[in-house]
Amino acid sequence: MHDPAVSGTSRWSELLTPTYSAATTTLCLGVALFAFNGFLVSTSLPTAVREIGGLELISWAFTIYLVLSIVGGASGALLKARLGARTALVGSALVFLAGTLIAAFASSMTEVLVGRALQGLGEGIIAAICYALIPELFPSRLVARVFGAEAVVWAVAAFGGPLISGLLTEQLSWRAAFLVNVPLALIFIALVLRIVPKSSGGVQLMSVPFLRLSAIGSGIMLVALASIMQAVLLQVLFVAGAAILLASVVAFDRRSATPLFPSDAFALNSVVGIGLWIVLLMPVAQAATSVYLVMTLQELWGYGPTKAGAFNATFAIAWSLCAILVANLHDPRHRAWMIRLGPTLLVAGLATIVLGFSMNMALVVMLGQILIGTGFGVCWGFVSQTVMESARSGERDRASALLPTLQSAGYAIGAAVAGLAANAAGYPAATTPEALRDATITIFIVSTVIGLGAMAAGYALRQKRKAHVAVEL
Template sequence: MSFSDTRHSTLRRRYAGIFFDLTGQARWLASLTLILGVGSHAVNGFVTAAALPDIIRELGGQERAFWVFTLFQVAAIVAGTMTGTLKARLGAKPLFIFATLLLLAGSLVAGLALSIPGLLAGRFVQGFGEGMIMALCYIVIPDLFEERAVPAVYSLLSAVWALAAGAGPLMAGILIETWSWRAAFLANVPLTALLLMLALAVIPSATREKAEISDKAKAAAIPRLLMIAIAVTLISFIGEMSDPKAIVTVLAAGLGLIVFTLYLDGRSALPFVPKGAFRLAGILGLSVWIRLIMSSSNAIRGVYYTGIGQSLWGLSVTQASYASTLTAFSWTIAAWLVAGVSDPDAQRRFIRLGTISSAIGLATVAWALFMQSFPLFAVGSIACGAGFGMSYLFLSKSIIYATEGAERDRAAGIIPTLTSAGVAIGAAITSLFALQFGLSEPGTGELVTREAAIASGPPVFLVMAGFAALAIPLAFALPKLRRAG
């Protein structure tokens, strides 16, 4: 047998093993639950964004359109923050059922709303349910799958995000054009029915923490959740601001409030965040910081990619949207290519390579804008996505298995919250530098003009590439990862 045949045989066995880990011994039900739970959150954003113009035309309230997304995001982050602790004490099954009912209620309220306040109320409840479901999908992975299969599970979830990015706009258009914007929310009704059935069949009920918590400790948790909500709201509101000094002030206030909340959480008898999660040392702390930096630095893509594609290369809205999905698809392909890697040293190398690829990708996009080259723009986008794909599944696994017991539930629960918070922080930082360099020009009526994309796009993307590069030394400082048990 030739070397090529041997290599292909090895790859076939590896991917056959991955397929068995995801579907064998009735685990396909667990995989389906995660696909639907994460997929509902992923598709929701695309569908709501597509429905917003029709919502404004029917209900009015253009000045409050910002809150349609912000209230959802705030609720999702708060829910995700508390889910790990609640799961450890109450078990995942009752929480999953409760979260699914919240998603159902919020979707009905939003879908049947006769005014913008009603829609906003529904979005808040919907966000709380979605945030809790997302966190639970990550938390139950160690309960439903063997440790060696965890990277494959994350690869599966990355494929869900890529599929949502590719099919989301098309699904949104079909639903809204054949029915109305209300379908964007009412389509969740049959989904929640299926999620409830799967929750009853698949989600475990086991708890990890048995010790009683005092009423004082429970009461002290509420202010911390409120502070998180205020901090996220402040940071999210920066997208509506145009004064750089005000942005710096609000961003500092929001970040300061987060730091203070984490300090209080570390001293609490009922913490939401695992101990050591934000120390610049150890597997847990370094993995958390790497993931947060990568999410924050790449938030610029979500803010400006579509606008740049339209203004600089004359793409239609649909063409620009699909051009931006290059990152999602390269992410998924890279994740699947490395999913079967089990050697801890190789996993650590892919984390390092991922941080490098992410920074180089953003720098390449800056160069593409300077050269006005769409092919180069596509290469940079692919490099960003590949960087995430080859690193995030091993970073997620490192975060989960750096802890034990209830701390593991908290660690797994903050993974989607880290991404959401990172995107919010990154979008705020991007807004600041976009104003400073002139990429965003208030009063023009456009998100970004062709002239601004050429002149100001390169320095803004280079700054964010430098931000992304901060993760590289942290990746090289990462201790040796543990071998799967």
């Protein structure tokens, strides 16, 4: 027995038909705000620091953004339910726009940090609600294609973001690079007002779970602080404290009258719970390549910034290309295989990077990067869709909105764990190529072990999904 909505055929061109084109553009633009903003800021901020000072605060421009984006994402489903998607999206876009203007016209790093905090809060809410809108605006047969289109946006941002920001910073000013977000945000607001209907129930009185949101922010802040600590003991304590705090939030949330998460979040006996573990653990495992790969290529093999950046971008290219290719799959059995294959390729890719550094062969390391990107590309859309469609009655918004938030949290946790492994292996103190290579190998061995958890969850999800479908039938 097959649901026609699931197994029916579809074409990429259908996303551009009058029925879906505005929705496709809106959701992709929501992703573009997040993607381009990251690359624009990372490229132009060093120049800003040279002009207005505050070098000692530069890392906080990224940390505060990350923490507030995760807090905003955690509240996205609640805001959508209480305010309506249209009001929540326009409001959060205005917050993002205000943050952009404050940062662009800042005269000190303190003002930049205020702007980045508002950017993070607004963008976190936008990303969460855009995810929650996907199953509302598109039939099931098109969902994988929507994720494929978003992957293309990320790939374009990975290449175009640094290029645009670099040219604007060099030819005009770093402020011009920040201001690229202004027209994007205004177009996004206009599209939201056009395609997202007003809430039929009006604005509801809202009880905001400030304690839980503050605890989430504090937990992610502990993770971020752990990633910059030099003492291994402090790193361990901060990561352990974050884990306890975040686990407590999830446990308390299940008993709350105003939950932020689906009731079976991270439960090992449900499709949603297992799926969320995959969404968390895959970025945790992959984060080491984002933090240490470019640096190691430069220090170990003498790569310049451009060459090392292009090397690292093979991950995004592989993700995008594979996401486009597998979006043509409609058979649920094939999608289940992709969910298993994705984490398996992640582990294979990380192990290949270990092998590449052991053999001192750059091409082998690049192969590992491509395998990791392929792993994300073949499974990410299907894992996300499975979580969305398997959520319990009335919980689809919370399950969908949690996906991008959890992905960001995974990268933050992964960066901290990679930093802990790096310090324990002596990476910062490495003075010879051999010492640097050995420390790098240790970092990626730890990442490979974490990836095994994601792989186990991928295989468990297939079995749980079979049981879930059997019960429904």
